[in-house]
Amino acid sequence: MEDLYPSRYSSEPEIVKRKDPVIHTDRSKDHESPLSTEQLDSYEQNGFLQIENFFSEQEVSEMQKAIFELQNSNQDSESDMIIREPEGNEIRSIFKVHDSDEYFKKVANDQRILDIVNHLLGSDVYIHQSRINYKPGFTGKEFDWHSDFETWHVEDGMPRMRAVSLSIALSDNYTFNGPLMLVPGSQNYYVKCVGETPEENYKESLKRQKLGVPDQESMRWLADQGGISVPTGKAGAITLFESNTMHGSNGNITPYPRNNMFMVYNSVENQLVEPFSGNKARPDFIAERNPKLKVNK
Amino acid sequence: MEDLYPSRYSSEPEIVKRKDPVIHTDRSKDHESPLSTEQLDSYEQNGFLQIENFFSEQEVSEMQKAIFELQNSNQDSESDMIIREPEGNEIRSIFKVHDSDEYFKKVANDQRILDIVNHLLGSDVYIHQSRINYKPGFTGKEFDWHSDFETWHVEDGMPRMRAVSLSIALSDNYTFNGPLMLVPGSQNYYVKCVGETPEENYKESLKRQKLGVPDQESMRWLADQGGISVPTGKAGAITLFESNTMHGSNGNITPYPRNNMFMVYNSVENQLVEPFSGNKARPDFIAERNPKLKVNK
Numbered sequence: 001m002e003d004l005y006p007s008r009y010s011s012e013p014e015i016v017k018r019k020d021p022v023i024h025t026d027r028s029k030d031h032e033s034p035l036s037t038e039q040l041d042s043y044e045q046n047g048f049l050q051i052e053n054f055f056s057e058q059e060v061s062e063m064q065k066a067i068f069e070l071q072n073s074n075q076d077s078e079s080d081m082i083i084r085e086p087e088g089n090e091i092r093s094i095f096k097v098h099d100s101d102e103y104f105k106k107v108a109n110d111q112r113i114l115d116i117v118n119h120l121l122g123s124d125v126y127i128h129q130s131r132i133n134y135k136p137g138f139t140g141k142e143f144d145w146h147s148d149f150e151t152w153h154v155e156d157g158m159p160r161m162r163a164v165s166l167s168i169a170l171s172d173n174y175t176f177n178g179p180l181m182l183v184p185g186s187q188n189y190y191v192k193c194v195g196e197t198p199e200e201n202y203k204e205s206l207k208r209q210k211l212g213v214p215d216q217e218s219m220r221w222l223a224d225q226g227g228i229s230v231p232t233g234k235a236g237a238i239t240l241f242e243s244n245t246m247h248g249s250n251g252n253i254t255p256y257p258r259n260n261m262f263m264v265y266n267s268v269e270n271q272l273v274e275p276f277s278g279n280k281a282r283p284d285f286i287a288e289r290n291p292k293l294k295v296n297k
Numbered sequence: 298m299e300d301l302y303p304s305r306y307s308s309e310p311e312i313v314k315r316k317d318p319v320i321h322t323d324r325s326k327d328h329e330s331p332l333s334t335e336q337l338d339s340y341e342q343n344g345f346l347q348i349e350n351f352f353s354e355q356e357v358s359e360m361q362k363a364i365f366e367l368q369n370s371n372q373d374s375e376s377d378m379i380i381r382e383p384e385g386n387e388i389r390s391i392f393k394v395h396d397s398d399e400y401f402k403k404v405a406n407d408q409r410i411l412d413i414v415n416h417l418l419g420s421d422v423y424i425h426q427s428r429i430n431y432k433p434g435f436t437g438k439e440f441d442w443h444s445d446f447e448t449w450h451v452e453d454g455m456p457r458m459r460a461v462s463l464s465i466a467l468s469d470n471y472t473f474n475g476p477l478m479l480v481p482g483s484q485n486y487y488v489k490c491v492g493e494t495p496e497e498n499y500k501e502s503l504k505r506q507k508l509g510v511p512d513q514e515s516m517r518w519l520a521d522q523g524g525i526s527v528p529t530g531k532a533g534a535i536t537l538f539e540s541n542t543m544h545g546s547n548g549n550i551t552p553y554p555r556n557n558m559f560m561v562y563n564s565v566e567n568q569l570v571e572p573f574s575g576n577k578a579r580p581d582f583i584a585e586r587n588p589k590l591k592v593n594k
Contacts (some may be wrong), residue, residue: 138513142550175472176525178547216435220552228473228551250475251548253439254525255517 003276004160005153007192013215014192015222020161022047022187022242024122024267033119034112043120047187047245050231051238054112055168060236064170066103067132067259070094081285086141091134096285098130098263108263113166116240120164121267126291128152128163128266134259140178140252144213147186148264149243150193151212154277155202156287161187162270163243170259173232178252180239185226186246191218202282214246222246300573301457302450304489310512311489312519317458319344319484319539321419321564330416331409340417344484344542347528348535351409352465357533361467363400364429364556367391378582383438388431393582395427395560405560410463413537417461418564423588425449425460425563431556437475437549441510444483445561446540447490448509451574452499453584458484459567460540467556470529475549477536482523483543488515499579511543519543 004019022044030037035049043049055063071091074082081095098108108127117125148165152158173179191214214222231239241247243264252258272289275281281289301316319341327334332346340346352360368388371379378392395405405427414422445462449455470476488511511519528536538544540561549555569586572578578586 138516142548144550174525176478176527176547181473181551216552219435223552228471230473248550250473250550251439253441253545253547254478255513255520 001159001273005149005190006276007150007154007190008195008211008277010192011194013194013218015218016190016192018161018188018190018244023120024162025119034115035119043240043242046182046184046226046229048182048184048229048231048239048241050233051240052233053236054238055236057236060170063107063168063261064235064259066101067134067170067261070097070101070104070132071134080283085139088139090136090139093131093133095129095131097132097261098127104130104132104261107168107261113238117164117166117265120240121162121265121270124268125265126268126288128158128264128288129286130261130263132259132261135178135249135252135257137177137255137257138253140258142178142251143249145219145246145248146212146214147191147244147246150191152243152287154212155275155279155282157273157275157281158243158266158270158287159273160270161242161244163264163266165241165243165262165264167239167241168261169233169235169237169239170261171257172234173237173258174254174256175230175232177254177256177258178249179230179232179258180247180249182229182231182241183222183226183246184229186222187242187244189222190244191215191222191246196277199279202286219246298456298570302446302487303573304447304451304487305492305508305574307489308491310491310515312515313487313489315458315485315487315541320417321459322416331412332416340537340539343479343481343523343526345479345481345526345528345536345538347530348537349530350533351535352533354533357467360404360465360558361532361556363398364431364467364558367394367398367401367429368431377580382436385436387433387436390428390430392426392428394429394558395424401427401429401558404465404558410535414461414463414562417537418459418562418567421565422562423565423585425455425561425585426583427558427560429556429558432475432546432549432554434474434552434554435550437555439475439548440546442516442543442545443509443511444488444541444543447488449540449584451509452572452576452579454570454572454578455540455563455567455584456570457567458539458541460561460563462538462540462559462561464536464538465558466530466532466534466536467558468554469531470534470555471551471553472527472529474551474553474555475546476527476529476555477544477546479526479528479538480519480523480543481526483519484539484541486519487541488512488519488543493574496576499583516543
């Protein structure tokens with residue numbers, strides 16, 4: 001398959017234009033979407049959309065309870081799906097929760113979410129990746145800027161920009177506790193990153209990403225164009241963001257944790273091929289290669 | 298001299314009440330202050346005060362030019378007064394600029410500042426410490442939570458809480474580029490930190506503070522009481538904060554630097570004695586022991 005978005009093959013970075021729509025259902029069909037025209041405009045322009053109070057207080061407290069039960073029950077696990085802090089043993093992420101856990105499977109298949117995601121991607125969808133992220137107070141580390149798509153394309157073989165990430169806030173997000181930062185408009189540009197991808201890069205990159213990080217000049221250019229947005233709000237809000245929207249987060253020295261559930265929905269018409277890096281594919285828990293879960297539109 | 302604020306002598310932290318006023322001129326004399334009653338109330342309640350547009354645009358661009366000239370001219374300096382990034386050679390701070398540089402001496406003695414500071418401290422003042430801080434974009438590291446007074450007391454022998462810090466913003470401060478975070482009301486509590494202070498601790502602590510950092514439980518208590526404030530605004534704003542106000546800052550992965558000039562004014566009636574740790578005093582460029590500069594009220 002032709003590589004429409006080559007990256008990590010040169011020592012010089014380059015910025016090219018996106019070759020895919022941001023919303024994959026024709027805008028003449030806005031009225032069929034559960035999102036309003038304003039919400040669709042905002043997602044299309046900015047590459048992300050936050051919806052406050054998406055989940056009720058009761059749903060939020062159920063989910064909050066469930067993530068800590070899951071963390072506790074995995075404390076001694078040696079599974080690859082459990083990612084711990086670079087320095088220390090604290091659990092930072094648990095992967096594939098939509099498959100391994102009945103409760104989170106139900107959350108991932110929430111019809112309200114699927115209706116939105118089906119519309120944005122213009123097709124049936126499946127879950128490419130899911131995880132719970134635990135960002136503790138005091139010691140939460142930063143995540144460097146990155147486009148998820150760049151990694152999914154190079155390391156996993158995702159052909160096109162036709163996936164959407166969804167983060168469910170399970171803590172209140174303030175400006176100061178290391179919230180998600182996004183660069184509005186960055187979904188329209190693809191930053192070809194420098195360097196080559198070594199085999200099994202994911203073991204390192206899930207703890208701290210070094211490859212697939214845009215160079216400083218490109219990053220400055222994107223931020224000067226679009227600014228930096230920091231959606232904050234109560235637990236229960238969701239943030240939808242396009243696969244190529246540049247994002248990252250600062251560390252967190254405050255006492256307040258920042259936990260979320262994170263799921264990536266991919267179009268069934270955008271299923272993975274061999275990684276464009278030419279390397280071996282990453283494990284299934286990071287990038288679903290044989291989707292069982294298909295949801296009818 | 299009696300140690301009114303002992304710290305770092307126990308393995309158990311403790312929180313005690315402040316024994317000094319926050320504003321050292323009687324509040325019946327508010328009308329003599331260049332600050333309004335609202336501003337004085339705010340400083341007394343919160344332990345800090347931000348004033349937007351304190352310096353004019355022209356003054357700001359002069360200062361911005363001057364800090365980079367100073368940084369360039371010190372690039373190869375081996376002076377102890379130049380502090381570099383923990384990993385790398387970039388200059389992070391330059392100390393004692395009010396003494397070593399004619400231009401910054403003028404800034405430090407700006408009559409508008411002295412009028413404010415004299416009133417807050419209720420006496421003549423001198424400069425206990427001054428420095429330029431360079432917090433670059435992309436790689437700016439976090440500063441852990443601390444009360445400046447705790448360190449100045451234990452390591453420098455500052456007897457009482459009768460000093461005020463002043464930060465001049467020389468970059469625009471956003472919520473996302475690692476701005477100063479302060480805990481309102483924390484000036485009223487003294488957190489006795491755990492541990493002992495080794496000799497020459499300052500060589501490490503100026504890069505990354507490990508001692509004199511409050512324990513997590515005390516920090517959570519303070520933040521739950523007062524919240525966390527993040528003054529943002531344009532370059533040219535000043536932030537005044539009381540010596541014991543708990544503060545820190547997150548790292549900065551954004552492209553936007555955060556530079557400032559930082560000065561500490563101490564009351565002439567609060568001059569340093571021997572360090573309460575019993576250790577050797579730190580160098581003069583960190584803690585002025587023989588003030589020449591006295592300014593008449």
